[in-house]
Amino acid sequence: MAAEPTIEAVGLVKHYHAGDGGVVRAVNGVSFTVHAGEMVGLLGANGAGKTTTLRMLATLLKTTAGTARVAGCDVRHDPVGVRQQLGYVSATTGVPDRLSPREIFTSFGRLHGIPPDELPARVDTLLRQLDLRGCADRPAGRLSSGQRQRVSLGRALVHDPPALVLDEPTNALDVVGSRDLLLLLGELRAAGHAILLSTHRLHEIETRCDRFVIIHDGRVVATGTRDGLVAEWIPDRAGELEDAFFAAIGRQAAGAGGGP
Amino acid sequence: MRLPAHPATFAAALAIARRDLLEFVRDRRTLVVTLLLPMATYPILALATALGLRTATHEIEARMAPVKIQVGLSGPEAARLAGLMQRVLESTPRGERGGWPAAVELADVTDADAAKLLDDGAIDLWITARRGLVADLEASGTVRLPVQVSADRPAGANVREQFVAFTRSLGRQAARERVRRAGLPATLLDPLDVVFEGDRDGGPPVQTQNVLSTLAGGVLVLLTVLTLTGAFYPAIDAIAGEKERGTIETLLIAPCRLIDVVFGKFLSVVAITLATLVANVASITATAAVALRSLPQGVVATLPEGTLALAAVATVAAFAGMAALAAATCLAVTTASKSGKEAQNTLTPVILLVSAVAGTALLPGMRGGPLLAAVPFAGQIVVARLALGTAAEPPATVATIVASLGISLLSSLLFTWLLLRLTTHGLADEDMLFRGPDVAGTAFHRPVRRARPNVIQAFLPLVAGFAGLWYSQGLVPSDLVQAIPLQQAVAVLLPLAAAMWWQRVDLRGTFSLRRPAEGLGSTAAIAGGALLGAGLFVVGAAILLAFQGDGISTEARQLSARLVSLIQKQPWWLAWTLIAVVPAVCEELLFRGWVLAGLAGRPKPGGVPWAAIGIQAAAFALFHLLPERMPQTFVLGLVLGTLVVVTRSILPAVACHLAHNSMPLAILGLAGDVPDLARMVETGEAAGSGRLPGWIVAAAALAVVLGGGLVAAAVRRSKFSDHPRSPLP
Numbered sequence: 004m005a006a007e008p009t010i011e012a013v014g015l016v017k018h019y020h021a022g023d024g025g026v027v028r029a030v031n032g033v034s035f036t037v038h039a040g041e042m043v044g045l046l047g048a049n050g051a052g053k054t055t056t057l058r059m060l061a062t063l064l065k066t067t068a069g070t071a072r073v074a075g076c077d078v079r080h081d082p083v084g085v086r087q088q089l090g091y092v093s094a095t096t097g098v099p100d101r102l103s104p105r106e107i108f109t110s111f112g113r114l115h116g117i118p119p120d121e122l123p124a125r126v127d128t129l130l131r132q133l134d135l136r137g138c139a140d141r142p143a144g145r146l147s148s149g150q151r152q153r154v155s156l157g158r159a160l161v162h163d164p165p166a167l168v169l170d171e172p173t174n175a176l177d178v179v180g181s182r183d184l185l186l187l188l189g190e191l192r193a194a195g196h197a198i199l200l201s202t203h204r205l206h207e208i209e210t211r212c213d214r215f216v217i218i219h220d221g222r223v224v225a226t227g228t229r230d231g232l233v234a235e236w237i238p239d240r241a242g243e244l245e246d247a248f249f250a251a252i253g254r255q256a257a258g259a260g261g262g263p
Numbered sequence: 264m265r266l267p268a269h270p271a272t273f274a275a276a277l278a279i280a281r282r283d284l285l286e287f288v289r290d291r292r293t294l295v296v297t298l299l300l301p302m303a304t305y306p307i308l309a310l311a312t313a314l315g316l317r318t319a320t321h322e323i324e325a326r327m328a329p330v331k332i333q334v335g336l337s338g339p340e341a342a343r344l345a346g347l348m349q350r351v352l353e354s355t356p357r358g359e360r361g362g363w364p365a366a367v368e369l370a371d372v373t374d375a376d377a378a379k380l381l382d383d384g385a386i387d388l389w390i391t392a393r394r395g396l397v398a399d400l401e402a403s404g405t406v407r408l409p410v411q412v413s414a415d416r417p418a419g420a421n422v423r424e425q426f427v428a429f430t431r432s433l434g435r436q437a438a439r440e441r442v443r444r445a446g447l448p449a450t451l452l453d454p455l456d457v458v459f460e461g462d463r464d465g466g467p468p469v470q471t472q473n474v475l476s477t478l479a480g481g482v483l484v485l486l487t488v489l490t491l492t493g494a495f496y497p498a499i500d501a502i503a504g505e506k507e508r509g510t511i512e513t514l515l516i517a518p519c520r521l522i523d524v525v526f527g528k529f530l531s532v533v534a535i536t537l538a539t540l541v542a543n544v545a546s547i548t549a550t551a552a553v554a555l556r557s558l559p560q561g562v563v564a565t566l567p568e569g570t571l572a573l574a575a576v577a578t579v580a581a582f583a584g585m586a587a588l589a590a591a592t593c594l595a596v597t598t599a600s601k602s603g604k605e606a607q608n609t610l611t612p613v614i615l616l617v618s619a620v621a622g623t624a625l626l627p628g629m630r631g632g633p634l635l636a637a638v639p640f641a642g643q644i645v646v647a648r649l650a651l652g653t654a655a656e657p658p659a660t661v662a663t664i665v666a667s668l669g670i671s672l673l674s675s676l677l678f679t680w681l682l683l684r685l686t687t688h689g690l691a692d693e694d695m696l697f698r699g700p701d702v703a704g705t706a707f708h709r710p711v712r713r714a715r716p717n718v719i720q721a722f723l724p725l726v727a728g729f730a731g732l733w734y735s736q737g738l739v740p741s742d743l744v745q746a747i748p749l750q751q752a753v754a755v756l757l758p759l760a761a762a763m764w765w766q767r768v769d770l771r772g773t774f775s776l777r778r779p780a781e782g783l784g785s786t787a788a789i790a791g792g793a794l795l796g797a798g799l800f801v802v803g804a805a806i807l808l809a810f811q812g813d814g815i816s817t818e819a820r821q822l823s824a825r826l827v828s829l830i831q832k833q834p835w836w837l838a839w840t841l842i843a844v845v846p847a848v849c850e851e852l853l854f855r856g857w858v859l860a861g862l863a864g865r866p867k868p869g870g871v872p873w874a875a876i877g878i879q880a881a882a883f884a885l886f887h888l889l890p891e892r893m894p895q896t897f898v899l900g901l902v903l904g905t906l907v908v909v910t911r912s913i914l915p916a917v918a919c920h921l922a923h924n925s926m927p928l929a930i931l932g933l934a935g936d937v938p939d940l941a942r943m944v945e946t947g948e949a950a951g952s953g954r955l956p957g958w959i960v961a962a963a964a965l966a967v968v969l970g971g972g973l974v975a976a977a978v979r980r981s982k983f984s985d986h987p988r989s990p991l992p
Contacts, residue, residue: 019693061516064693087518095509101289102282110285113278114517142289158513 007075008036009166009197010060014069017055017221029055031221032069037197039165042188044212045201046248052221053201054094057170060199061091074165087115090159094170096151097158100144104135104154107143108161115162129157133187149180156187167191169200173207185211209244217251225251272526275519279527280534283501287535293496297535301489302542305550313554326421329365334426335372335386344392345369347400351433362428381413387422388412400437401444475564479651480625482547483578483644486540487621490582491589491614493539494532498593501528502690503606511696525594525687529679532590540586544579570658574650577668581636581643584675588639591682592617598689624648636667637674646671712767714865720766721861724853725882727758732886743829747841754886755849759857774856779910784977791973792906792915796922797929798966799902803895805955805963819889830931843924851917854883854900855907863908876904899923909978919970 017030030052037043047053058064060071062082070077076084099107108126117125130139133153138146143154152172159167169188173181181204189211192198202208209229217225217232225232229244236250288294336345348369372380377389389411399406408430412418418426435452442451505511514524555564596613600606617640624644636642636649646667652658659667689695716723732754739746763770770776779788830838862875880900884893903916 058697061512063512063515064697083518083520086516089516091512091516093509093512095512097508097510097513099282099286099508099510101286106282106285110278110282111513111517113281114275114514114519116274116518155513162518 008072009039010037010071010073010168010199012036012056012060012069012071015056015059015066015071016068017052017059017064018067028221030059030218033218033221033223034069035216035223035226037166037199039197040192040195041213042192042198042200042211044208044215045199045218046203046205046215047201047218048203048252051218051252053218054170055221056218057091057168057199057201060085060168061089062086063091087162088164088166090156090162090164090167092152092155092159092167092169092172094174096148096155096175098143098146098151098154101142103138103140103142104130104146104150104157105139107154107158111158111161117162125161125163129160133157147180148175149177149183152176152180152184153187156184160191165195165197167196167198169198171202172200173202173204181207205245205248206243215244217248219252272519272523275517275523276527276530279514279517279524280530283497283528283531284534287497287500287531290500293500297493297496298539298542301492301539302546305546306553309550309554316558328421329363329425330421331366331368332364332388332422332426332429333368333370333386335370335377335380335389336392337372337374337377337389338392338396339394340392340396341371343397344390345371347397347436348433351429351436355432355436359432360428362425363432364422364425364429367426367429377411378413381411382415384413384416387418388426401440403441476648476652478551478564480644480648482551483647484618484621484625486543486547486582487585487640487644488614488618489543490536490540490585491593491617493536493543493586494589494593495610495614497532497535498590499597499600499603499606499610501532501594501597502686503597503600504603506600506696507602515690515696521691522683522687525683525690529587529590529594529683529686532594533587536586536590537583540582544582567652567657570650570652573661573664574647574658577650577664578647580668581646581671584672585640585643587679588675588682591679591686595682595686595689598686599692599695601695634670636671639674639678642667642671642674709765710767712769714769715773716762716766716768716857716861718861718864720762721858724758724762724857725886727761728754728853729886731758732888741825743825744833744837744841747845751845751849755853759849759853762857768860773860774852775860775907775911775913777912779912779915780977780980784980785914787973788910788912788915788977789918791970791975791977792917792919793922794966794970794973795902795906796899796919796924796970797926798963798970799895799899799919800923800926801955801959801963802967803898805960807895808955819892822889826927827931830928835928839925839928842927843921846924847917847920850883850886851903851913851920854879854886855903855916856913858882859904859907866911871905871908876901876908879904906974910974915974 012033012035015030015033016028019027019029021027033052033056035043035045045053045056055064059066059078060073062078062085066079070079072078073085074088076088078085102110105126108129109122112122112125113119130136133156135150135153135157138150143151146154152175156169156172159169167188172188173184176184185207188198188200192213200208200212212229214226214228215232216223225236225247227235229247232244232247232251233242236247334348336342348367352367370386372386372389374391377386377391380386381389390408391411396406396408410426412423438452439449442449502511505514515521517524551564558564592613593610596610597606600609620638621640621644624638624641625648635645638645646664649659649667650664658664732750735750735753739749778785826842829841833841858879859875862878863872864875880897880903883900883903884897887893887896899920903919906916906919907913
């Protein structure tokens with residue numbers, strides 16, 4: 004594993020002004036790292052701050068305090084550089100209905116500055132890699148949810164970024180679609196991509212992620228491997244990641260602080 | 264893969280534009296509505312117009328067409344009169360029968376049955392030829408010829424006009440006979456024979472009316488609306504549509520600046536807008552080529568020779584600028600929307616508003632000069648009309664057209680750039696992008712209690728007030744005793760009360776309801792404000808007299824006359840209340856209270872919100888409707904705004920406004936001593952000398968300086984140096 008993390012969040016803070024004049028502390032000092040060839044799961048309940056954290060990493064939201072780096076580019080000082088190094092898949096599928104997968108990959112390839120002579124080959128590679136050749140020229144609006152999610156992933160991969168950030172990528176997928184997508188992510192990890200994905204469907208990623216970061220109320224309450232988290236949070240009995248997760252956020256909710 | 268550090272800016276924008284265009288072209292329904300439907304409507308519109316014109320022409324022709332007139336003649340000299348008429352009918356050359364009926368049929372009737380024949384329609388007119396009628400015609404006087412028509416079935420205007428034309432020939436015939444019997448030459452009746460010379464082809468065969476400018480005016484406004492509608496759907500799709508489909512984030516994480524994304528969106532929208540414009544221009548031209556062939560006789564629609572090319576180039580170039588402006592406007596307006604539906608709701612009133620602005624280009628004064636070409640959405644029509652000419656004026660010179668076009672294009676470019684920056688700003692707004700179902704509509708939501716209104720809310724009572732002011736013009740009575748309270752209520756108090764209730768602001772903070780200083784300082788600040796107001800009125804009047812002279816509108820003079828009448832006829836306390844107290848209190852609460860508080864935001868120590876003061880002063884000036892009063896009310900608005908900001912109290916401003924409006928009453932009281940000033944107040948125009956007495960102006964200037972000094976001293980001595988902090992947001 005490389006010494007320098009590909010994705011590094013350092014004390015990320017995001018506060019919003021609420022409609023009633025108060026301040027919402029959506030993310031409150033989140034730090035973690037993801038290295039090349041590593042897949043990290045960002046876990047948390049709804050409203051825990053997962054999406055806000057990922058959006059700050061993707062430079063879609065400005066940080067209130069703290070910073071993050073992607074492949075050495077700082078989100079505050081070099082947001083364009085970050086976007087060049089990052090593939091981001093939002094919680095919505097984010098696929099234009101009237102364009103085909105080939106057109107979507109081509110347009111985003113142009114946007115990322117891929118030379119015109121290399122672009123068709125790159126698009127063909129992606130279509131093959133994502134098993135989209137059969138529907139490469141069909142409007143995305145007529146694709147299945149699984150195919151659309153793969154198109155979304157392909158769009159994020161078109162410039163072959165070292166870092167990949169996915170916000171609840173399996174939400175709209177059935178069991179088969181989820182398994183296919185996670186297998187694909189496994190292949191990308193094996194190819195050396197640093198992958199950070201958020202989800203609250205813990206059982207799907209329990210055995211697929213290398214490490215997990217559990218956040219609750221905008222704070223990191225636990226980090227570690229599956230076995231490490233289980234041992235740390237439910238030491239007195241055998242359990243699953245879900246048990247460790249509930250123990251971590253339950254302890255936090257009970258006011259026990261950020262660790263056991 | 265080798266990727267450039269950042270894709271070139273223009274390449275990124277172009278990539279986004281290509282993607283958006285491809286998406287738009289795939290959306291067949293929108294494509295049809297935007298591009299094809301307007302094109303299909305032109306032939307229908309042209310057909311309807313042609314049919315309408317033809318029907319109108321037929322009606323006019325039918326009214327003008329010669330008819331057969333049945334004339335019943337009775338009385339002792341009926342036969343002699345009939346003989347005279349018959350001779351005229353037979354002997355008048357065809358060329359002298361202008362306006363004649365197709366035929367005149369004469370019938371002998373009796374007085375007993377003539378009325379029944381008239382009512383039955385057997386005859387149209389009945390003349391009783393009295394004894395001596397023909398002899399009188401042969402003599403030298405003017406003969407009165409009564410013609411009876413039916414009370415139940417009165418003869419139409421065409422029958423009357425044509426019979427008068429016939430009897431004119433009868434009279435002319437009688438005149439010729441008189442001249443002949445007097446032994447005078449027949450030319451006595453035709454002293455002049457005017458002949459036009461110099462025409463190679465003998466001049467125009469018939470009188471023609473050129474309707475090009477009238478048609479062009481309507482078509483240009485229609486083209487403006489169509490240009491806007493051309494940008495309507497693509498702009499909605501470009502940002503609000505992306506948000507609705509959840510694809511906007513994928514663009515915002517593209518490795519380029521936000522302005523590049525916006526510029527790419529703009530390129531695609533402007534491309535479609537231009538395509539719509541071209542399609543519409545082509546359709547209008549083709550339709551006009553067909554429709555203009557069927558213009559009624561004597562009506563043409565042509566440009567002077569040699570001006571067509573320049574007019575076409577100037578119009579197309581100006582409207583290309585408008586296409587860019589329309590695209591940028593629609594993008595800026597829809598940026599805050601989260602869905603297509605919300606964007607449509609926001610954009611539709613803007614389109615209507617902009618169309619109204621475009622319509623102002625057809626007002627007579629809008630052809631005045633090239634600077635008018637800078638007005639967005641109206642300037643482009645001004646350029647086109649300069650190039651095409653109007654019914655009253657021929658096309659402008661080449662230099663004027665080129666200068667106007669340049670100004671119009673520069674203005675379009677500048678406004679487009681500003682709007683794109685605004686769009687970028689909106690797109691960068693995290694609240695607009697991610698939070699809430701309808702951020703654009705928050706101005707209309709009832710908020711929680713807050714210290715002061717925000718910028719949008721600051722304008723809401725103003726907009727309602729302007730609307731109230733405008734609509735109440737036709738409703739208020741002419742009597743100022745009723746009109747002033749009613750207008751202040753409709754235009755100021757009601758909108759303000761509604762805004763106060765709806766927005767739940769802290770009234771004390773918003774309206775600066777506090778003493779300006781402690782103890783004597785308070786009195787000094789209020790007295791200073793009053794001196795400032797009184798002095799400013801006289802100084803403003805002196806400037807008006809010196810520079811405006813006779814250029815004061817009828818409306819301004821009428822208002823002055825009504826105010827003077829109010830002052831002279833009503834008890835002084837009532838006149839003072841209506842002219843000074845009510846406006847001073849109501850308008851200060853609205854402009855220096857609500858509007859200024861909303862625009863200025865949270866007070867910053869040592870900071871003066873000049874922009875807010877300027878904007879509220881401009882709104883205050885506009886509120887007084889009459890252009891002559893706007894410069895003075897603008898300056899007064901600046902002073903009043905500054906007074907509130909520096910003293911953090913509304914009281915000196917109310918005193919200033921009160922003193923300012925009280926001056927007409929004071930001056931009329933001194934009318935005998937200062938006739939020039941009194942005349943200015945009475946008539947609203949410059950007096951004979953054109954200037955006020957020097958001592959009056961000097962005293963007023965001294966009052967301004969003294970008033971300013973008093974306010975400054977009061978503020979400096981004030982212990983309220985810290986800004987009061989509201990616990991509310």
